[in-house]
Amino acid sequence: MVLRKDVVITGIGVVSPIGTGVDRFWSSLIEGRSGIRNLTHVTADMLPYTYGGQLTDFDPKAYVRPRKTLKVMSRELQTAFSACVMATQQSGFDVAGTPKERIATVFGSEMLYGEPEEIQPTVARSSPEGRFQPELWGPSAMKEIFPLWMLKYLPNMAACHYGIAIGALGPNNTIVMGDTSGLSAVAESISVIQRGAADVVVTCSTGTRISLTRLLYQGSVPYGSLRDPVGSSCRPFSSDRDGLIGGEGAAAVILESREHAERRGAKPLVSIGGYSCNYGAPAAGRRGSPEALSLAIGSAIERAGATPEEIGIAVSHAMGDPMLDQIDAQVHQSIVPQAIVTAPKGAMGHLGAGCGVMEMSIAALALQHGIVPPTVNAESKDPQYGIDLAAAPRPTNASLAVQSNHSATGNAIAVVLRKE
Numbered sequence: 001m002v003l004r005k006d007v008v009i010t011g012i013g014v015v016s017p018i019g020t021g022v023d024r025f026w027s028s029l030i031e032g033r034s035g036i037r038n039l040t041h042v043t044a045d046m047l048p049y050t051y052g053g054q055l056t057d058f059d060p061k062a063y064v065r066p067r068k069t070l071k072v073m074s075r076e077l078q079t080a081f082s083a084c085v086m087a088t089q090q091s092g093f094d095v096a097g098t099p100k101e102r103i104a105t106v107f108g109s110e111m112l113y114g115e116p117e118e119i120q121p122t123v124a125r126s127s128p129e130g131r132f133q134p135e136l137w138g139p140s141a142m143k144e145i146f147p148l149w150m151l152k153y154l155p156n157m158a159a160c161h162y163g164i165a166i167g168a169l170g171p172n173n174t175i176v177m178g179d180t181s182g183l184s185a186v187a188e189s190i191s192v193i194q195r196g197a198a199d200v201v202v203t204c205s206t207g208t209r210i211s212l213t214r215l216l217y218q219g220s221v222p223y224g225s226l227r228d229p230v231g232s233s234c235r236p237f238s239s240d241r242d243g244l245i246g247g248e249g250a251a252a253v254i255l256e257s258r259e260h261a262e263r264r265g266a267k268p269l270v271s272i273g274g275y276s277c278n279y280g281a282p283a284a285g286r287r288g289s290p291e292a293l294s295l296a297i298g299s300a301i302e303r304a305g306a307t308p309e310e311i312g313i314a315v316s317h318a319m320g321d322p323m324l325d326q327i328d329a330q331v332h333q334s335i336v337p338q339a340i341v342t343a344p345k346g347a348m349g350h351l352g353a354g355c356g357v358m359e360m361s362i363a364a365l366a367l368q369h370g371i372v373p374p375t376v377n378a379e380s381k382d383p384q385y386g387i388d389l390a391a392a393p394r395p396t397n398a399s400l401a402v403q404s405n406h407s408a409t410g411n412a413i414a415v416v417l418r419k420e
Contacts, residue, residue, distance in 0.1 A: 005194055006257065006258040006259075006271060007189075007190050007193050007194070007255055007256070007257060007258070007271065007272040008255070008256055008257075008258050008261050008268035008269075008270070008271045008272070008420070009253050009254065009255060009268060009269045009270050009271070009272070009364055009417075010090075010091040010092070010093065010254045010255075010256055010261050010266045010267075010268055010269060011086075011087040011088060011089070011090035011091025011092070011093065011252075011253065011254035011269075012086075012087055012090060012251070012252070012253055012254075012269065012361045012364065012365070013082070013083040013084060013085065013086030013087030013088070013089075013090065013204075013251065013252040013253075014083060014086065014249075014250075014251045014358065014361060015055065015058050015079040015082050015083050015249050015250050015251070016035065016053075016055070016249040016251070016348055016351075016358065017035025017036070017037075017053030017054060017055055017056070017247050017248065017249060017347075017348045017349065018033050018034075018035040018053075018347055018348055019057065020055070020057050020058050020082075021086060022086070022090065022361075022365070024057070026365050026369070026373075028347070029344070029347065029362065029365075029373035029374075030371060030373050030374075030393050032347070032373075032374045032376055032392075032393075033347065033376075034231030034232070034234075034346075034347050034376050035053045035054075035056075035231075035247065035347055035348050035349070036051060036052060036053055036230055036231050036232075036233050036234050036245055036247075036347075036348075036349055037051065037052075037053075037054060037056075037230055037231070038050060038051055038230060039051060039052055039054055039210060040054065041212060042210075042212060042215065046212070047212075047215055047216070048223075049210075049215050049223050049246070050226075051226055051230050051233055051245065052209065052210040052245055052246040052247055052248075052349050053210070053234075053245065053246065053247025053248065053249070053347075053348045053349030053350075053351070054210060054247075054248065055079070055248060055249065058079065058082070060073070060078035060079075060081070060082055062082070063081060063082035063085040063086070064078060064081050064082065064085075065165065069161060071148075072148050072151045072152055072157075073152060073157075073161065074112055074114075074152040074153055075208065075211070075248065076109070076112050076158065076206045076207060076208055076248075076250070076354075077112075077152070077157055077158045077161060077206070079206050079248070079249055079250035079354075080107065080109075080158035080161075080162070080204050080205075080206035080250040080252070081158065081161055081162055081165070082250070083204055083206070083250040083251050083252040084162045084202050084204050084252040086252070087202065087204075087252040087253055087254050088166070088202065088254060090254075091254040091256075091266060092264075092266055093200060093254055093256075093264075093266070094264070095166045095167070098199070098200060100167045100168060100169040100170075101169040101170055101198075102170060102198050102199040102200065103166065103167075103168040103169070103170050103198060103199075103200050103201075103202070104168060104170035104171040104172065104173075104189070104192050104197065104198035104200070104201040104202070105159045105162055105163040105166075105168050105170075105171075105172050105173075105201070105202045106159065106171065106172070106173045106174075106175070106185050106188050106189045106192060106201055106202075106203050107156075107158050107159040107173070107174045107175070107185055107203070107204045107205065107206070108174070108175050108176075108177070108181030108182035108183070108184055108185035108186075108204070108205035108206075108353050108356055108357065109155035109156065109158060109159075109174050109175070109176055109181055109205070109206060109207070109353050110155060110176055110178060110181055110207050110352050110353035111155065111176070112152075112153040112154070112155055113153070113211055113213035113214050113217070114149070114152070114153050114213060115211065115212060115213060116212055116213055116216075118145070118146075118149065119144075119145065121144045122137070122140045122141050122144040122145055125140040125143070125144060126140045155174055155176050156174035158174070158204065158206055158250075159172055159173065159174045159204075160172065162202060162204070163202075166202070168202070170192070170197060170198040170201075171192050171197050171198060171201075173185075173188060175188060176353070177353075177407075177411055178352075178353065178407045178409070178411070179317070179350075179352070179353070179355065179356075179405050179406065179407040179408075179411070180277075180356065180405045180406065180407055180411045180412065180413045181205055181207070181353035181356060182205030182251075182353055182354065182355060182356015182357040182358070182359075182360070182405065183275070183277075183356040183357075183360065183403075183404075183405050183413040183414070183415055184277060184356070184413060185203050185204070185205055185356070185357070186203055186253075186255070186272075186275065186356065186357065186360060186415060187275050187277055187413065187415075189201040189203040189255050190255065190272055190275065193255060193256070193257050199256060199257055199260040200254065200255070200256050200260060201254075201255045201256075202252060202254060202255075203252065203253050203254075203255050203357060204250060204251065204252035204253075204357060205250065205251060205252075205353050205354050205355070205356045205357040205358070206249075206250035206353060206354045207248070207249075207250075207351050207352025207353035207354035207355070208246070208247075208248035208249075208351065208352055208354070209244070209246025209247060209248070209349065209350050209351065209352050210246040210247060210248050210349070211248070214246070214352075215246065220287060220408045220409075221243065221244050221287065221319075221321050221324070221408055222242065222243035222244070222321070223243045223244060223245070223246070224241065224242055224243035224244055224245045224320045225242050225243070231376070232376075232377050233245050234319070234320055234345060234346050234347075234348075234349050234376065234377070235320045235346065235377045235380060236316070236318035236319055236320050236325055236343035236345055236346045236375060236377070237316075237318050237325055237328075237329060237343060237375070237378070237381050237382055237385060237387070237389055238320065238377060238380040238381060238382060239380060239381070239382040239383065240380065241320040241321070241322055241325060241382075242320070242322065243320055243321060243322075244319040244320050244321055244345070244349070244350045245319075245320060245345075245349040245350065246349050246350055246352075247345070247348045247349025247350055247351045247354075248351060248352075248354070249348065249351045249354045249358060250351075250354050250357075250358075251354065251357040251358035251360075251361050252357060253357055253360070253361060253364075255272075256268075258271070267420075268420045269364055269365075269368055269420065270363075270364045270367050270368060270417045270418060270419060270420055271417070271418045271420060272415065272416075272417060272418070273300075273301075273303075273304030273305070273306065273400060273415075273416035273417060273418045274299075274300045274301065274302070274303030274304035274305070274306075274415070274416045275300050275303065275413070275414065275415040275416070276295065276296045276297075276298075276299035276300040276303060276413065276414055277296065277411075277412075277413045278291075278292040278293075278295040278296045278299070278411075278412050278413070279292050279410050279411050279412070280292035280295075280410050280412070281410055282408070282409065282410050286323055287321065287323040287324055287408035288323060288324045288327045288406055288407065288408055288410065289327070289406070289410040289412065290327045290330060290331055292406060292410055292411065292412035293327055293328070293331045293404060293406045293412040293414075294331050294334070294335065295412070296404055296406070296412040296413050296414040297331060297332075297335050297336070297402055297404055297414045298335055299414075300402060300404075300414040300415055300416045301335075301336075301402060301416055303416075304400065304416040304418065306400055306416065308335050308336050309338065310399070310400050311336045311338075311339045311398075311400050311401065311402050311416070312338075312339055312340065312396050312397070312398020312399065312400060312401065313339055313340055313342070313363060313366050313367065313372055313396060313398045313400075313401035313402070314332050314336050314339040314340070314341045314342075314387075314401070314402050314403075314404075315341075315342055315343075315344065315359050315360075315362050315363045315366070315401065315402070315403035315404075316328050316332060316341050316342065316343045316404070317343075317345075317355070317359070317404055317405045317406055318343040318345065318346075319343075319345040319349075319350045320345070320346075321408075323408075324406070324408065327406070328343075328406075329382070329385040329387050330385075332387050333385065333386050333387050336402065337386065337387070337388075338388070339388065339398075339402070340372045340388050340390050340394050340396060340398075341375075341387045341388055341389045341390065342362070342366070342372050342373050342374065342375050342389075342390050343375045343378075343389070344358070344359055344362050344373070344375075346375045346376035346377050346378070347375075347376045355405060356405050356413075359403050359405070360403050360415060360417070362403075363401040363402075363403040363415075363417050364401075364417055366396070366398075366401060367398065367399070367400075367401050367417060367418075367419040368419070368420075370395060370396055370397060370398075371393050371394065371395055371396065372390045372393070372394040372396055372398075373390065373393060374390045374391055374392050374393055374394075375389055375390055375391065378390065378391035379391055398419070399418060399419045400416060400417070400418055400419070401416070401417045402414055402415070402416050402417075403415055403417070
């Protein structure tokens with residue numbers, strides 16, 4: 001088997017709190033706009049978390065076909081499908097003219113929480129005297145819950161929907177690894193191409209940290225404080241940071257072997273240099289693993305055949321969490337101190353599993369345009385961190401960028417992109 005070792009990105013699609021579509025998304029990033037706003041579905045009498053990166057210009061009806069499938073798609077599935085449509089269109093990839101068995105779909109996802117109002121009538125029917133009676137749940141659910149309800153919230157359904165829509169018969173996979181889901185899907189997609197299982201992979205990651213049920217289950221990372229104005233609430237690397245701010249969205253890329261892209265006359269946006277996935281157990285009472293992130297970034301650079309000094313752009317996972325941001329700053333300062341750092345979550349909030357491909361797309365666009373987008377609220381950077389954090393758009397002639405994600409539980413992953 002001949003291994004295809006050169007993998008390129010030929011298309012990008014984005015659904016984000018700062019804009020739907022690559023052009024609007026990129027202009028918002030460069031202008032330093034914040035997508036953190038007051039949420040329309042959460043009020044102060046429900047939860048203290050009434051702010052986050054909510055979508056404002058997204059209409060799934062513009063992208064999802066057939067439209068009848070919308071009724072079995074949660075918001076995360078709708079954003080993923082839409083991002084894939086945009087990425088496919090930008091790449092110029094002819095779905096109809098490509099052997100279906102050579103097209104793969106590999107997605108990054110997470111647990112998709114059902115909305116409380118969808119099961120509230122069933123809970124009420126099962127509690128006739130104000131006390132929940134488990135024996136009534138089954139019969140009540142049969143009467144109250146939409147028969148295909150579960151299909152809206154299976155993590156693998158985004159990849160299934162888009163794979164069916166384009167008739168893809170190649171590998172279909174969904175990776176669920178929390179914050180590292182997106183880049184893990186990228187790593188698997190690269191492997192699919194290199195081992196000759198497909199020529200084209202539609203790779204997407206989708207998630208949310210602002211659905212009502214997700215807000216009720218906040219997990220191990222604290223939620224950040226509300227600031228005035230609300231757009232300044234997400235504060236990566238800031239000295240007064242105190243937690244993440246949630247967001248929602250999805251991004252997709254079209255990955256191809258270089259020979260396939262050249263054969264169809266496509267111009268790559270960037271190429272994949274290298275990647276690395278690592279794990280380190282967090283220390284007692286701490287979140288994240290500096291050892292794992294160091295290994296991921298260092299190994300990705302090495303596998304790209306580069307040296308740390310050649311990295312000109314670093315897209316950071318920093319979100320405003322005191323512990324995880326500290327790891328980010330220390331690792332970047334240690335390995336790539338010369339790189340211009342940007343932390344996109346300052347503008348969008350934490351998109352959960354959606355952040356991986358979204359932030360890789362930012363690295364690709366930064367290389368393509370020769371500009372590093374600013375970090376929202378960068379002026380409040382903690383003075384103990386010596387990283388070169390972009391507070392304004394920064395021109396660059398960098399040919400290599402590194403992007404990384406890591407989790408509170410110790411997973412870390414990084415990818416190096418090369419300018420074409």
